[in-house]
Amino acid sequence: MDSFIKSVKKLIKPYNYDFECNCDFECSAKHFKQNFKNWTSGNDHIDKFIQNTQQSEHTAFVKKALEWIPYDRLYNIKYIIEDDEFGKMYRANWIDGFIYMWNRNNQNWERGGQNMFVFLKILNNPASVTLELINKLSAHTTNYEVKNVLEWISYDRLYDIKYISEDDEFGKVYRANWVDGCINIYYGDSIWNYENQDWERVGQNMFVFLKILNNPTSITLEFINKIAVSQVSHEVYGITKDPEIKDFMVVLKKVYNSIHFQCNFKNWTSDNNDIDMFIQNTQLSERTYYEVKNALEWISYDRLYDIKYIAEDDELGELYRANWIDGFIYIGNYDIDKFIQDTQLSVHTYHEANNALEWIPYDRLYDIEYILEDEEFGKLYRANWIDGFIYIWDDYIQNWERKNQNMFVILKIVNNPANITSEFINKIAVPHVAFGITQDPETKYYIGVLNYTYKKYAYNTMYFQRNFKNWTS
Known part of the structure; x- marks a missing residue:
């Protein structure tokens, strides 16, 4: 017991009996101090x-x-496992749940997760209470993510399996629906459901792609590394096996756009084999996931209207102008998606979502009005945002709690969508300045949705700019 006390003593900072909090708000430390007299572990050093x-x-x-x-x-309380690092581990239910915040009305702590599952680490040797161990055990604000693991997917959890194409690199490719969906990798504290004691999943009955391995011996480390490299966005979910033909299959989230184009070859023709082959070759070379870069497509003439002659060019001959009903193939912007996801994955807190951006659908904005043109970011607009910004996660309704519905926001327009660079994204992502990013569905311009901090800057600039005509040196 002496060694236990000595180890705990090392963890204790000099105790301030005259502790006074200098916070200009009602912080948690004050309420904790008021409760010191109401509990004890039976050991002064642990108490301190x-x-x-x-x-x-x-x-x-x-x-x-x-x-x-x-x-x-x-x-x-149930024994579950013995771990090399932590020793014996037990699982239990905690009646009260964790402290969340001070409730002014009830003058008591507000708690979340009543009857929640917790894990208990048994100290076989009380002397093992060291600063290093306490730091490990008390790092409860850290979120852990499932990033690069594959899972074994039972074949009977897949249905509507249909052959779609054969690819030079991947071989035969099939499409299927996956009953269970994938492990949720987006919210670090939600991936394991403690109540159900199972993984939390998203995308039930989602579409997946199956790559057939005709030769099981081809499942080599080299191949696994090859398909797993694409897991930047969790491209590979796992491996399954057809119980009848005994073929192993890789379960993929995405396949190259070239395969999607190939599936559609039978649905169009220019009535000229050479032109068909030329267009198809550009599509088969589209080894991309998130955007179509160089592929051409056959455009039916009846999808064009208001066709008007405009000029004759020495090189190209007669030129006409027209409106295209469908518009070009567009699959979003992976860099922006990844950037927003990274800001969300970096919010390692239970309650406050301070610096995370979100994708804001354009139709959630209304009363959009032009206010001025900014030399750095181009045109600025004002709008109302129906939903308001994310505040904290509500455990009871299992969704985000939001504030300031129908609030004013500032929109920063990018005149050229190609200007969405890392530099621009970093500028709009300055903490406490941006709520998220949206896109005008007509112009395809990306727009930063900014909060009141930038609004004050924008309006001050606008007021000065409006007054330019009223004075001169």
Whole structure:
């Protein structure tokens, strides 16, 4: 027991009995201090260590403070595994759930996750309570993500399996629906469902693609590395096996756009084999996932209207102008999707979503009005945003809680969609300036949706600009 006490003593900062919080708001540390007299672990050193973590919680939402949990607030305690690093591990239900924030009305802590699953680490040797261990155990604000793992997918969890194409690189490719959907990789604290004790999944009955491995011996480390490289966006979900023909199959999220083009060859023709072959070759060379870069397509003449002669060019001959009903093939912008996802995955908090951007559908904005032109970012508009910004995750409704519905926002237009560069994205992503990104469905321009901080800047600039005509040196 002496070694246990000594190890805990090392963790304790000098205790400030005259602790006074200088926060200009009602922070959590004050409420923790008021409750010191109402609990004890039975050991002064452990009490002081826990109190130290609570004294440092100068926040409205509790993030890192530990608390003393009476053992009788745990139930259904079951041994689950022994881990080399942590020793014996048990699972239990915690009646009260974790501290969330101070409730002014009830004058008590508001808690979330009542009767939630928790894990217990048994200290076989009390002396193993070291600073390093406490740091590991108390890092409860860290979110863990499932990124690069594959899973075994039972073949009977796939249905509507249809042959679609044969690709030079991938061989035969099939399309199917996957009953279960993939493991949720977007919210680090949600991937494992503690209540159901199973993975949280998204995309039930989603479309997937199956690549047939005719020769099982071709499943080599080289091949696995090859298909797994594409897991930047979780391209590969796992591996399955056809129980009848015994072929192994890789379950993919995406296949090259060339395969989608190939599936459509039978649905169009120019009535000229040479032209068909030329267009198809450009489509078969489209080894892309997220955007169509160089592929041509056959455009039916009846999809054009208001055709008007405009000029004759020495090189190209007669030129006409027309409107194209359908518009060009467009599959979004992977760089912007990835950038928004990265900002969301970097929000390692339970409650506040401070710096995450989101994709904002354009039809969620209304009363869009031009206000001025900015030399750095081009035209600026004002609008109302129906939904308002993401505030915190609501555990009870299992969705984001939002604030300021129908709020004013500023829209920064990019005159040329090609100007969506890393530099521009980083500029609009300055913390507390941007809520997200949207796109005008007609012009295809990307737009930064900015908050009141930039609004004040924009309006001040606008007011000065409007007054230019009223003075001169």
